[in-house]
Amino acid sequence: MAATKKTKKTTKVAAKKRATKKAPTRAAVGLDTSRAWSLDEIERDLPPTSEARVAAVREALARAYGNEKLVDIGATYRTEEILAVAPNVAASALHALRTLDPPPRGLAPELLRLLVVEGRELARIDLAYEQQLRDVASEIAGRRDALKVAKGRALRERRVVATHLARNVVALDSPHRAELQRASAKAPTASAAVASARTVARILEELRADPQHTLVLDAYGYDDALVARLRELADETERLAGTGAALTPPQHIDQRALDRQDGLVLAILRAIVGALRNAQSEGASISLPSLGGLERFVVSARDASEDEEGEDEEPAAS
Incomplete structure (x- = not known):
């Protein structure tokens, strides 16, 4: 029995030594360079x-x-x-x-x-x-959209006011009629839109200064607030155009x-x-x-x- 136990013990020791034998470290082997x-x-x-x-x-x-x-x-x-x-x-x-x-x-x-x-x-x-690049493109697009909206509002308001004045208020022989006709024409650029809106605001202001037209214009709601609005729309359009809608903003x-x-x-x-x-x-x-x-x-x-x-x-x- 003693010999048998010794043999088993010897076998276990040998197995333990084999089991504790150090495997190659990661630094001792190469890398698989065939993969990404x-x-x-x-x-x-x-x-x-x-x-x-x-x-x-x-x-x-x-x-x-x-x-x-x-x-x-x-x-x-x-x-x-x-x-x-x-x-x-x-x-x-x-x-x-x-x-x-x-x-x-x-x-x-x-x-x-x-x-x-x-x-x-x-x-x-x-x-x-x-x-x-995406942010710059987005900012430029945003500026262009804002200018387009502001210009559209200015053109729409000055056209409505100019048309109403010419049809319903201004005398047929008044020099204002020719001005209003030019001011309500197409305005392909932002500067043209600004100029025409300011022209209509000036004409409305001049008409309101004439007692002959004041009561009529008040009845239509064409008051001083409308004059101010036309000028504000012109100013906003001018401001947005002046920032350079297509100008590249500073980049980091x-x-x-x-x-x-x-x-x-x-x-x-x-x-x-x-x-x-x-x-x-x-x-x-x-x-x-x-x-x-x-x-x-x-x-x-x-x-x-x-x-x-x-x-x-x-x-x-x-």
Whole structure:
């Protein structure tokens, strides 16, 4: 019996040792780069980095390109495509850092942290810019509608008053009749509507000053309050027209700010992809996700100025 118990005990100990054997840590295995990733998912797996070094890498990139170049390259590529490519480039880079020993030269972990941070900032700016465009369009539409309503009221009131005066009050030989006829004509612009409403208000005021017309006008309800209303409608139309119905209101985020952030994220992507491609050329078994329309910039070994200058031609063989 003792031998049997010993054997069971030995078996249990061995099983316990096998059970407590440590599984590979998450950092010791690669990532499935065949699936789509998000920046939030990548951030959870990033190795720890120094904030000071991340900031230094960012500033170095910004200095290397300069503001104007970042804006130029950012304006060339669509924000949506940059945001679509960034997470899987980060996943490929993180996979390389985990599986290659030594890690690819030039692939600083700070670049991955920077891609996540600046990519998220790009998404925020893009969303704010798109919302701003909608707000601007809505404000302009609101101004136009308000001007249209005010102009319509002014035209309608001055026409009703002018027609009534011409038909029922003003003498046939009065010079006011010709004025009223012109004032009640079509007014295609806001300024024309304002002028015609003020003309009718002035004529009504002049008629009310004549004792011959005062009692008649009072009977019709064409009193001083109506004179004031016509002028108020003219003033409101003039005010709304003066604000510039189609004038773009002040904007907090301009296209340049969005383009610069596009350019900064592109610069980070280029630095990461460049290091991965160099590792591939040296035999590293890693793959890169599709870069889509960004490939023309991201995988280019030359910057825009070099592209413009062209390569030196080799001398012809003699």
